[in-house]
Amino acid sequence: xxxxxxxxxxQINGLLQAAYEKAAAxxxxxxxxxxxxxxxxxxxxxxxxxxxxxxxxxxxALHMAPRKIAQxxxxxxxxxxxxxxxxxxxxxxxxxxRLGPGWYGAVLxxxxxEGADYGRCNDGxxxxxxxxxxxxxxxxxxxxxxxxxxxxxxxxxxxLERVGWQVSREFYVNDAGNQIEKFASSIDAxxxxxxxxxxxVPFPEDGYHGDDIKALAAAxxxxxxxxxxxxxxxxxxxxxxxxxxxxxxPKMQADLRRYGIEYDKWFFESELHESGYVAETVDxxxxxxxxxxQNGALWLRTSAILSEKLRAAGKSPEEIEKMExxxxxxxxxxxxxxxxxxxxxxxxxxxxxxxxxxxxNVWGADHHGHVARLKGAMDALGLDGEHRLDIVLMQLVxxxxxxxxxxxxxxxxxxxxxxxxxxxxxxxxxxxxxNSRPExxxxxxxxxAVRQDSENPVYYVQYAHAxxxxxxxxLAAEGHPVPEAGALKPELLTEPxxxxxxxxxxxxxxxxxxxxxxxxxxxxxxxxxxxxARFHRFYTACRLKGAEEELLKSRLLLADCxxxxxxxxxxxIGVHAPEKM
Numbered sequence: 266x267x268x269x270x271x272x273x274x275x276q277i278n279g280l281l282q283a284a285y286e287k288a289a290a291x292x293x294x295x296x297x298x299x300x301x302x303x304x305x306x307x308x309x310x311x312x313x314x315x316x317x318x319x320x321x322x323x324x325x326a327l328h329m330a331p332r333k334i335a336q337x338x339x340x341x342x343x344x345x346x347x348x349x350x351x352x353x354x355x356x357x358x359x360x361x362x363r364l365g366p367g368w369y370g371a372v373l374x375x376x377x378x379e380g381a382d383y384g385r386c387n388d389g390x391x392x393x394x395x396x397x398x399x400x401x402x403x404x405x406x407x408x409x410x411x412x413x414x415x416x417x418x419x420x421x422x423x424x425l426e427r428v429g430w431q432v433s434r435e436f437y438v439n440d441a442g443n444q445i446e447k448f449a450s451s452i453d454a455x456x457x458x459x460x461x462x463x464x465x466v467p468f469p470e471d472g473y474h475g476d477d478i479k480a481l482a483a484a485x486x487x488x489x490x491x492x493x494x495x496x497x498x499x500x501x502x503x504x505x506x507x508x509x510x511x512x513x514x515p516k517m518q519a520d521l522r523r524y525g526i527e528y529d530k531w532f533f534e535s536e537l538h539e540s541g542y543v544a545e546t547v548d549x550x551x552x553x554x555x556x557x558x559q560n561g562a563l564w565l566r567t568s569a570i571l572s573e574k575l576r577a578a579g580k581s582p583e584e585i586e587k588m589e590x591x592x593x594x595x596x597x598x599x600x601x602x603x604x605x606x607x608x609x610x611x612x613x614x615x616x617x618x619x620x621x622x623x624x625x626n627v628w629g630a631d632h633h634g635h636v637a638r639l640k641g642a643m644d645a646l647g648l649d650g651e652h653r654l655d656i657v658l659m660q661l662v663x664x665x666x667x668x669x670x671x672x673x674x675x676x677x678x679x680x681x682x683x684x685x686x687x688x689x690x691x692x693x694x695x696x697x698x699x700n701s702r703p704e705x706x707x708x709x710x711x712x713x714a715v716r717q718d719s720e721n722p723v724y725y726v727q728y729a730h731a732x733x734x735x736x737x738x739x740l741a742a743e744g745h746p747v748p749e750a751g752a753l754k755p756e757l758l759t760e761p762x763x764x765x766x767x768x769x770x771x772x773x774x775x776x777x778x779x780x781x782x783x784x785x786x787x788x789x790x791x792x793x794x795x796x797x798a799r800f801h802r803f804y805t806a807c808r809l810k811g812a813e814e815e816l817l818k819s820r821l822l823l824a825d826c827x828x829x830x831x832x833x834x835x836x837x838i839g840v841h842a843p844e845k846m
Contacts, residue, residue: 266385267375268774269368273315273348274304277362280349281319284342293337298326310761313353313361314768320358331358369764370755372771376826377750383833384773388781389430395615396422398627399521400437403513404448405477406682407520409662410629413707415683416699417659418627419526420786420838427837428781430623433529436521437611440510441535442604447472449502452509455482456501460491481509520683525692525839537610543602546610546646547595555645561598565605568592570641574651593638608635609642616648625784627657627703657784659703666711690714693840697723700838702787722794723840726831729797731846732804733828740809740821747825748818757819762806766799766823770830777837786838793834800827 282300289296302319320335327334335354342352350365376383398418401411419434426432439445451472458466459482468474485493485508493501518531537543547563550556555566568590575585595606615621628635636656643650664671664681671681686695694714701707719725737747758764773792780788809820832842 266379266382266774267371268386269372269375269771270306270775273362273364273368276348277304277315277317280342280344280347280352281317281338281360284338287341288337291341293341294329294334295327298323307361310765312355312359314364315362316355317360317362318358320354320360324358334358335360364764366755366758369758369767370750370753372767373753373755373822373826374750376770376829377822380829381833383830384777385427385429386774386778387429388778389425389428391429391431392622393433393620394425394430394623394625395433395435395619395621396425396625396627397435397437397615398422399526400439401517402439402444402448403510403517404444405473405475405513406684407517408682409664409686409709410659412524412683412686412695413659413662413699414627414629415521415524415526416696416839417657417703417786420696420700420789421625421627421657421780421784423837423839424777424780424786424789425625427777433621434527435530435532436528438514438531438533439604440514440533441538441607445506445510446502448509449506451478452482452485452505453498453501455479456485456505457494459483459486460494481505481512484508484512520687523687523692524683525696532611534607534611537607537614538602542614543607543610546613547602547606550595550609550642550645553645553647556595562594563596564592565595565609565642565645566592567638567641570645571637574641574644605635605638608639609646612639612643612650612654613646613648616643616653617646621653623653623655625655625657627659630658630660632656633658655784657703660706662699663706663708664711665708671711693727694721694723696839697726697790700786700790702785722790724846726793726797726835727841727843728846729800730828730831730835730842731844733800733824733831734844736804736809737821737825737828740817745817745821747821750822753819753822754815755819757816758823760803760807762799762803763820763823766796766803766827769796769799770826773830773834789834789838793831796827796831796834800824800831803827 281302285294285298285300288294289298300319300323302317302322304315304317307313307316320338321331323334324331332354335358339352339354339360344350344352344365348364348368348371349362351363353361355361379385396418398421399407399411399415401407407415422432422434447469450469451474454466454468454472455478458468472478485505488508489504493504496504514531521528547556550565551563555570556563557566558564571590572585575588576582593605594603595609596602612624615624636658639656640650640654643654690711691714698709698714699707713721714723715721717724719728741747758767769792776788776792780786803823807820809817809824812820835842
């Protein structure tokens with residue numbers, strides 16, 4: 266697909282090379298040197314639309330002052346048939362290019378012609394990539410961290426799809442292990458309290474205190490009566506865990522669907538244990554010499570694995586020693602496998618069994634210490650975790666209302682759940698606000714999220730789209746439909762506000778590539794905010810109704826292209842583009 270910013274940069278490199286060869290043939294520059302450099306977009310458009318530093322980069326090879334090189338290049342440059350109207354030397358040797366009408370017209374033609382595919386590229390080459398995100402324990406309602414991780418993972422998956430990866434979205438259900446036993450014992454205690462009284466049954470000190478546990482206990486009793494009171498603890502816990510999971514997991518799926526998130530697969534940890542895949546994975550690590558036994562437990566040589574990687578990365582023995590690396594238990598003395606063992610098996614399954622070329626996990630920042638250990642375990646299995654497994658760590662969420670912090674505690678049951686949040690604010694606002702830079706804490710202003718004015722960023726962007734739709738509808742009713750781009754006269758679009766708006770339209774392909782490269786979907790938030798702002802400036806500065814017919818057609822096309830790209834970019838982050846507001 267067309268990337269007009271990249272095309273302009275490539276064309277500049279070609280123009281500079283041709284100018285160098287011509288200058289060298291004329292004896293103005295030494296022949297035989299390699300001319301290279303970078304082409305950037307200046308922050309200040311007074312310095313041109315693109316700036317090249319080739320003259321400065323080539324000064325040593327050409328044994329000349331950069332400004333003299335730049336002058337020779339500009340004197341020998343031919344812009345006929347190019348995207349550029351002019352070129353000039355500036356400062357110590359920058360070469361500044363100014364765009365001509367052909368480039369602006371080409372952007373609008375690309376937006377209209379490519380439609381929903383505008384901005385796509387094939388950086389991923391069709392390789393298989395999994396994004397695993399949310400993966401909340403199914404022991405209670407999803408909280409704000411899950412809400413943020415859901416948006417970041419879903420938006421990132423959409424971006425990676427657009428740059429050429431074959432993407433699968435996955436939720437890993439931790440339906441085995443200690444947290445499930447704690448879940449079952451919490452329901453069991455509440456169940457027995459309902460029958461025997463709260464004073465007669467102590468609640469587990471580390472149990473889950475939320476009202477949802479009380480509701481599950483009441484529902485279990487309503488279905489089974491007091492029949493389980495005389496069953497063994499193991500029987501009660503097995504039945505209550507299954508009862509709770511059978512209700513919580515569909516509720517999680519429904520909440521995420523309401524949030525605009527659909528997964529390709531829900532993968533259950535219990536399947537790894539029941540199939541013997543965890544045991545098989547641990548046995549494979551043992552066969553590879555990566556484990557040892559001590560005090561009845563089986564340990565992974567994590568410290569040795571990570572030390573080897575750190576040495577290869579240039580770390581000194583002293584630096585490595587200061588890190589106090591530790592080994593990890595894979596199988597406890599009681600014969601049960603640890604969560605880490607299951608996690609290793611799960612990621613081995615992703616790479617070895619299901620054949621994903623790349624895996625991206627979106628985790629909370631509290632998992633930071635787990636990243637190197639899991640990558641190291643993949644390396645130990647020969648699966649190149651260093652390059653094939655990427656972890657996006659996201660920081661905490663703070664909710665505020667009336668300028669006061671909303672206290673959240675999952676354990677005490679005083680958390681605001683995803684369901685509570687979506688009952689209070691629109692899904693679009695939640696998705697937009699949570700799609701912020703993963704590495705930065707986010708403060709979610711519940712009051713701002715429901716405001717219908719320009720202070721609310723999602724309202725501001727959606728209003729721009731609705732405003733364009735209304736304007737185009739009204740002008741079409743007056744006999745002025747949006748024209749085909751082939752009929753455009755780009756030389757009529759001369760106003761700075763028009764040029765700045767078209768440049769922003771042209772920026773989407775690069776923004777998508779950079780968002781994919783950095784695993785930062787928040788770039789699209791910033792992109793649509795700037796696009797909306799430039800449209801509002803264009804709408805104020807450039808009259809449509811009553812403009813001369815050919816100019817009106819050009820401006821209609823520009824407005825319609827803005828509408829298309831706003832809707833496309835909002836869709837990538839899962840936010841609607843309303844036609845009326």
